[in-house]
Amino acid sequence: MGRSRRRGSGEATPYDFRRPIQLSREHQRILQLGFDGFARQATTVFTSALRSVCSVSLLKIDQRSYSEYIDSLPPTTYLTLFTTDPMPGRGMLDLPLDAVMSCVDHMLGGPGGSAQPQRPLTEIEGGVIRGLVARLLSEMRYSLAAIVALDPQVTGVEYSPQFAQVAGAADVMVTITLELRIDDRPFGISVCLPFSGLHPHLAAAAAPAPVSNRERAQRAEAAELLQNSFQDVPVDVRAQFRTTRVDPAALSGLQPGDVLRLAHPASAPLDITVDDQIFAHATAGTHGQRLAALIVATAAQRTHQAASTLAPSRGRAFQEDQ
Numbered sequence: 001m002g003r004s005r006r007r008g009s010g011e012a013t014p015y016d017f018r019r020p021i022q023l024s025r026e027h028q029r030i031l032q033l034g035f036d037g038f039a040r041q042a043t044t045v046f047t048s049a050l051r052s053v054c055s056v057s058l059l060k061i062d063q064r065s066y067s068e069y070i071d072s073l074p075p076t077t078y079l080t081l082f083t084t085d086p087m088p089g090r091g092m093l094d095l096p097l098d099a100v101m102s103c104v105d106h107m108l109g110g111p112g113g114s115a116q117p118q119r120p121l122t123e124i125e126g127g128v129i130r131g132l133v134a135r136l137l138s139e140m141r142y143s144l145a146a147i148v149a150l151d152p153q154v155t156g157v158e159y160s161p162q163f164a165q166v167a168g169a170a171d172v173m174v175t176i177t178l179e180l181r182i183d184d185r186p187f188g189i190s191v192c193l194p195f196s197g198l199h200p201h202l203a204a205a206a207a208p209a210p211v212s213n214r215e216r217a218q219r220a221e222a223a224e225l226l227q228n229s230f231q232d233v234p235v236d237v238r239a240q241f242r243t244t245r246v247d248p249a250a251l252s253g254l255q256p257g258d259v260l261r262l263a264h265p266a267s268a269p270l271d272i273t274v275d276d277q278i279f280a281h282a283t284a285g286t287h288g289q290r291l292a293a294l295i296v297a298t299a300a301q302r303t304h305q306a307a308s309t310l311a312p313s314r315g316r317a318f319q320e321d322q
Contacts, residue, residue, distance in 0.1 A: 023063040027202040031061050038143035045135045050106035059177045067169040073161040082152040087197030090166045099187035148201040239270045239293040
């Protein structure tokens with residue numbers, strides 16, 4: 001019931017059968033590791049540049065068409081276009097215009113308040129923010145080094161997303177959504193990368209590493225050592241009768257020399273157990289001057305024999321009924 005409640009409380013995500021999901025969970029996990037590192041480095045970049053308490057956290061990684069991503073952006077924003085060599089195509093880094101203005105205000109010695117102008121940057125303001133964006137792209141290159149040797153170079157800045165002609169409207173893009181907090185004021189920032197160029201590198205990163213002959217030999221040696229070690233592990237084995245129920249009064253009144261009748265039939269074998277698990281049966285006997293037990297059948301063999309004996313009798317009974 002608890003599992004059904006958790007499923008019911010989740011948010012349903014619409015699925016478009018005309019555009020099947022191509023970004024697997026394994027690829028998302030690889031990207032998440034890379035952009036988690038980018039978020040930590042971006043936190044350091046913003047904090048040191050603005051000299052204020054800042055934090056960047058990863059929210060989600062999604063697959064969208066280019067038109068869907070453009071439509072999700074505000075009409076006016078600060079959109080940095082950059083190359084994605086060695087991948088084909090270009091990527092984008094979106095910073096909200098009010099967040100950019102607040103960053104410029106902080107970097108120029110201002111308070112960076114919430115009331116910021118909504119306009120394109122001046123030449124001086126643009127030069128200030130370009131240095132911050134360059135540091136962010138440098139940290140992105142470092143964070144994604146395990147996936148692809150990305151070399152992002154800024155090719156332009158757009159304030160209107162509709163004018164950013166980076167890909168076709170139906171092209172699949174990978175969008176990474178992050179949250180920037182400046183003095184506890186949240187801003188949504190995002191990174192957009194071409195899926196077609198990123199996919200081969202994700203597939204290569206997800207593929208298992210090739211195993212050398214030396215590693216194969218070491219694994220075989222370890223497996224053989226493990227098998228030999230388990231063959232010599234001592235265990236406590238018991239040969240025991242079947243359980244007998246005794247009245248507490250009779251049990252407390254037992255005296256030396258009394259005979260206690262057991263519920264174990266004389267023709268039934270003893271149970272051979274390890275940790276109270278029956279794995280064989282045996283008959284009692286002696287070996288020289290010591291008590292011994294002769295294994296007569298395992299539990300699995302006795303079950304198979306009982307099933308094979310019961311099957312013909314059921315068949316005869318069925319024939320008699322017919």
